[in-house]
Structure formats: structure tokens, C-alpha cells
Amino acid sequence: TLRDLPAVKLHPMWQGPLVVPGGDRQSPIDIVVRKSVFDSELKPLVTDYDPQTCQQIWNNGYSFLVEYDDTTDKSTLKGGPLQDKFRLCQFHFHWGESNAWGSEHTVDRRLFPAELHLVHWNSDKYSLFEEAVMEDNGLAVIGVFLKVGRRHEGLQKLVDALPAIRHKGSVVEFTRFDPACLLPTNTEDYWTYHGSLTTPPLTESVTWIVMKQHIEVSHDQLAVFRSLLFTSAEEEVQKSMVNNFRVQQPLCGRSVRSSFT
Numbered sequence: 001t002l003r004d005l006p007a008v009k010l011h012p013m014w015q016g017p018l019v020v021p022g023g024d025r026q027s028p029i030d031i032v033v034r035k036s037v038f039d040s041e042l043k044p045l046v047t048d049y050d051p052q053t054c055q056q057i058w059n060n061g062y063s064f065l066v067e068y069d070d071t072t073d074k075s076t077l078k079g080g081p082l083q084d085k086f087r088l089c090q091f092h093f094h095w096g097e098s099n100a101w102g103s104e105h106t107v108d109r110r111l112f113p114a115e116l117h118l119v120h121w122n123s124d125k126y127s128l129f130e131e132a133v134m135e136d137n138g139l140a141v142i143g144v145f146l147k148v149g150r151r152h153e154g155l156q157k158l159v160d161a162l163p164a165i166r167h168k169g170s171v172v173e174f175t176r177f178d179p180a181c182l183l184p185t186n187t188e189d190y191w192t193y194h195g196s197l198t199t200p201p202l203t204e205s206v207t208w209i210v211m212k213q214h215i216e217v218s219h220d221q222l223a224v225f226r227s228l229l230f231t232s233a234e235e236e237v238q239k240s241m242v243n244n245f246r247v248q249q250p251l252c253g254r255s256v257r258s259s260f261t
């Protein structure tokens with residue numbers, strides 16, 4: 001198997017392959033603003049999220065996920081660079097142990113303390129996330145940078161639920177949360193490129209939509225993210241869930257388009 005190949009180094013945190021063999025459209029990447037290409041055909045994002053589809057929040061050992069009922073087209077994303085309609089299935093974050101780093105994407109090498117990912121799959125073409133995750137045009141992930149500043153009132157409900165899921169594998173009910181409150185006010189300006197998931201299975205099935213405008217959260221709110229653990233309750237050594245971001249990947253000739261000049 002992959003593990004037997006001496007060339008494949010296992011990632012210390014994910015025990016998965018660090019480099020995907022033959023991967024030439026991996027994520028995350030550094031977005032070099034002056035090299036991005038303005039595309040006037042790019043439309044504003046159209047999100048239509050139903051808070052009633054929010055189901056649970058859980059610690060999967062990499063991040064914490066807020067999961068939505070994606071058995072119907074109740075919470076959807078369309079527009080932007082997308083031709084089809086995409087269904088929201090979950091959102092999660094990546095962050096650092098300090099405010100100096102934590103995001104997966106960077107803008108002209110600038111790091112942010114954290115990054116939000118809203119994960120959607122193409123429900124016009126596929127019937128399950130597991131199917132779409134293997135296909136070129138299967139997924140669309142919105143990336144939003146977080147900066148430390150004012151407290152984010154909408155985020156607080158989520159922050160208050162985190163102590164209940166400190167350990168890997170813990171799940172609690174989480175309902176009536178509108179993820180639209182986590183989007184920046186400006187959803188017209190974004191960069192978009194074809195890439196991959198940044199955690200296993202790392203498949204190259206993602207149309208990335210990285211928002212130009214960040215959102216602000218308070219230092220204390222981010223500190224609660226860092227109080228989560230990678231480890232389950234049974235493990236002797238508890239490890240703080242921090243620095244759960246992937247290293248940046250080669251662009252391999254890809255172009256990044258911008259919806260703004």
C-alpha cells in the first residue's frame with residue numbers, strides 16, 4: 001500500500017500521505033495578487049442557507065465540523081465561478097497556536113490567524129458527497145480569512161459549544177445556526193482556482209472560492225478554538241488542537257482568477 005512505499009513520508013498529524021503521487025492541482029496555495037487574472041464573467045456568489053438544516057457539531061480529530069442535513073437542496077451555493085448548484089454539507093476552520101499564523105491559503109504570502117471553509121458538493125451532477133468528492137467538478141469550498149479584532153457575535157453560539165466537544169470523536173447537537181453570518185459583507189470580491197481538499201482524502205475535486213474580505217473574531221474566541229484537543233478522552237497524552245493547516249502546495253502552472261480588478 002501507499003504506506004509501504006519508502007518514498008511516501010507520512011504526515012506527522014494525519015498519518016496520511018504528505019504528497020499525493022501525481023498531484024498537480026493540490027491545495028492550499030499562495031495567492032499572488034498581481035498574477036491573478038481578472039475574469040469579468042465571474043458572478044457574485046449566491047448563497048441560500050437554511051439554518052434549520054444545521055444538525056451537529058463534532059471534533060473529528062483534525063478540526064471541529066458543523067454539519068448540515070444535505071439530503072435536500074435546502075442550503076445551497078450557486079453563482080460565482082460555478083455552473084451548477086452545490087449543497088452545503090459542513091463548515092470547519094484551520095488555525096495556529098499563535099495569531100501569527102494558522103490560515104491555509106495566503107495572499108502575497110500574508111498569513112492569517114485562521115481560515116473558515118464552507119464545504120459544498122455538486123447536487124446537480126451527484127447524489128452524495130462521497131460520490132462528488134472523487135470528481136473534478138464535485139466540490140466547491142468557500143474560504144474566508146479570520147483576523148483578530150472585534151468579537152464576532154454570530155460566532156459566539158459556536159464558541160460556547162466547543163467545551164462540550166474538547167476530545168476527538170465527541171459530538172453534540174447543534175441547531176439553527178445560519179452560516180451566512182460568517183461570510184464577509186462583500187461576497188462579490190474573491191479569487192477562484194481549481195484545487196484539492198487540504199485534508200485526507202486530498203482529492204483534486206475542489207473549485208476554491210477564497211473571499212478577498214476577511215471577518216473579525218476576538219482573541220478570546222480564537223483561544224477557545226485552541227482549547228480543543230486532537231486526542232480522544234482515552235489517550236494518556238492530550239495534544240492541543242492547533243496548527244491544523246496543510247503546507248502550501250506548488251501552483252503547477254495553474255492560474256488564479258479574480259472577480260475584481
Ligand SMILES: NS(=O)(=O)c1nccs1
Binds near residue numbers: 117119198199200201
Ligand atoms: N480542508 S478542506 O475544506 O479542503 C476539506 N478536507 C476534507 C473535507 S473538506
Ligand SMILES: [Zn+2]
Binds near residue numbers: 093
Ligand atoms: Zn478545511
